[in-house]
Amino acid sequence: MARRSLAPALAGGFHVKVFNLRCDQDHRFEGWFGSDADRQRQLSEGLLTCPLCSSADVTLLPSAPRVQLNRGVEPDPSAATSTAVAPPKGSGGQTAATLQAAWIQAVQHVIAHTDDVGAQFADEARRIHYGEAESRGIRGQATHQETLELVDEGIDVVRLPVPELLKGPLQ
Secondary structure, eight states: OOOOOSHHHHHTTOOOEEEEEEETTOOEEEEEESOHHHHHHHHHTTOOOOTTTOOSOEEEOOOOOOOOOSTTOOOOGGGOOOOOOOOOTTSTTOOHHHHHHHHHHHHHHHHHTSEEEETTHHHHHHHHHTTSSOOOOEEEOOOHHHHHHHHHTTOOOOOOOOOGGGSSOOO
């Protein structure tokens, strides 16, 4: 599929509204829409979902839009006031966005370096553990009960939620 640039549309007077959004799991992300009505329509039709967990329970976060009244004249950044926010004590300076980005990068690494065995995860993990199959990193789906049984057998298992956007082919 060919990608189109937004530059011609923007030059022709098309305006994009960027909204800060949050899902019910407190994942924060941006949404780009032609208008607020377009955002509301997509939300009401269930088309607006969190890119990390696919939750359709998405709310609009407050934002401070930048309004440019004089074309070609950039605002004076020294005249603007800002509010600084410090991360919670003990967080090591990590913000939610930084942690989300690191988590997505870790999931991408796991996906790129493991074999997907799907619903056969528990059986394949046992075969590897007992030397009946080649030792390698695998991923797949297992029920809670299967996971507990694997742990009882001494098989290392890590639950790793994978966002919908990463379940397709990596590009």
